[in-house]
Amino acid sequence: MSPVDSAGEFTRDQRYIGTRITADGRDGFPVEAGRYRLVVARACPWANRAIIVRRLLGLEDALSMGVCGPTHDERSWTFDLDPGGRDPVLGIERLRDAFLARFPDYDKGITVPAIVDVPSGKVVTNDFAQITVDLSLEWAAFHRPGAPQLYPSHLRDEIDEVNEGVFADVNNGVYRAGFAGTQEAYDKAFTRLFARLDQLSERLSGQRYLVGDTITEADVRLFTTLARFDAVYHGHFKCNRAKLTEMPVLWAYARDLFQTPGFGDTIDFVHIKRHYYEVHRDLNPRGIVPAGPDPRGWLTPHGREALGGRPFGDGTPPAPPLPAETVPPSHSAQQVPQ
Incomplete structure (x- = not known):
């Protein structure tokens, strides 16, 4: 977890990767069905938001989901629920592998939810607050019929x-x-x-x-x-x-x-x-x-x-x-x- 400050108050490290997956691809990552993988852990409340929104909007066919186990060490979340301890799509044992693939000197938190670009194996974003908003707004072309308006x-x-x-x-x-x-x-x-x-x-x-x-x-x-x-x-x-x-x-x-x-x-x-x-x-x-x-x-x-x-x-x-x-x-x- 993040450290406490000099007053003893918990301070969350909010230096997330701000790259966005958008309909127009302005950050270099356009919305494409099947291209990305949402990595989550059911234990995590921040990741749970993305799981819920993906379900409500019916994005299962467009955005696959990898689920980490409930525990982790100081290095990162792991795919210990999968056969052989590797994510079957990304082929990695630890989420940190996707972060280091894009940022070899990455020194911030390895957090879920994270979205990984499958072809390159590189993390795109772990900005949990923006991820759910973008699922509502940027991924609209892939919403199921009858999807609710979560951010009207x-x-x-x-x-x-x-x-x-x-x-x-x-x-x-x-x-x-x-x-x-x-x-x-x-x-x-x-x-x-x-x-x-x-x-x-x-x-x-x-x-x-x-x-x-x-x-x-x-x-x-x-x-x-x-x-x-x-x-x-x-x-x-x-x-x-x-x-x-x-x-x-x-x-x-x-x-x-x-x-x-x-x-x-x-x-x-x-x-x-x-x-x-x-x-x-x-x-x-x-x-x-x-x-x-x-x-x-x-x-x-x-x-x-x-x-x-x-x-x-x-x-x-x-x-x-x-x-x-x-x-x-x-x-x-x-x-x-x-």
Whole structure:
């Protein structure tokens, strides 16, 4: 993880590769079906966003996906889930190989999600925030019929405003609490986190989704943190004023999204817990992974339909996940992990 600063505050390294894959190819990487591979890890909330957006937009045939295992060492994520420990398309064992292929002296974080140019084997971008927006806007020619508008032009300013607060205080806020180097830094992050969650609860008490009456990019970004809250952040990161299940509005909102095709079917609770509890040995020295919480509560009724709203607007739900991309039932809310 990124280091803490002199005040003990966690500072995320945000020096991402800013190259974009665009419809007009202005950065040298034009949108082309089959040319690129999205590399993710189901454990990672930032990568989970890209998995969800790719599913919602129906880009599976245009943009293949490689899935790293839930743990990694100081070098990078690895393809240990694949036969022989190599990605079957890229032919590499570690994601860092794609980064070094383009930047031999690369000295920043090897992060997911990342998009790799298959012909050259070189990483194009790991700018997670831009990746999902570009999947909505630049890859439109390859969207499925009925794909939702996740970043509609008339709502972008509001979506951006909501996303800014959610990133600072919630998405990154849980990390600022978990990796705080001083009590003061922890207290500050903790206070900001729950103040923002209270604000979001108030906002969502009268509307089904964060912006407008359909699912947008804003909901995707908040959901991936909420999905990990009780399993990881409440205990592991000391974000323990309340569990998600003890925040009625946010818990119902999160269950509503979880039960929406494209959201809950991307969540792998086993990978999530293994990543945080096994990799963060500074916080959990023995690497013991907790058995709970029971995920079946995610499938209980939420009642959010009473607020109206249309999940996909004028569009339709995505098809079920591809067989090769389906989360095992024992890793999901379908049954308690053994």
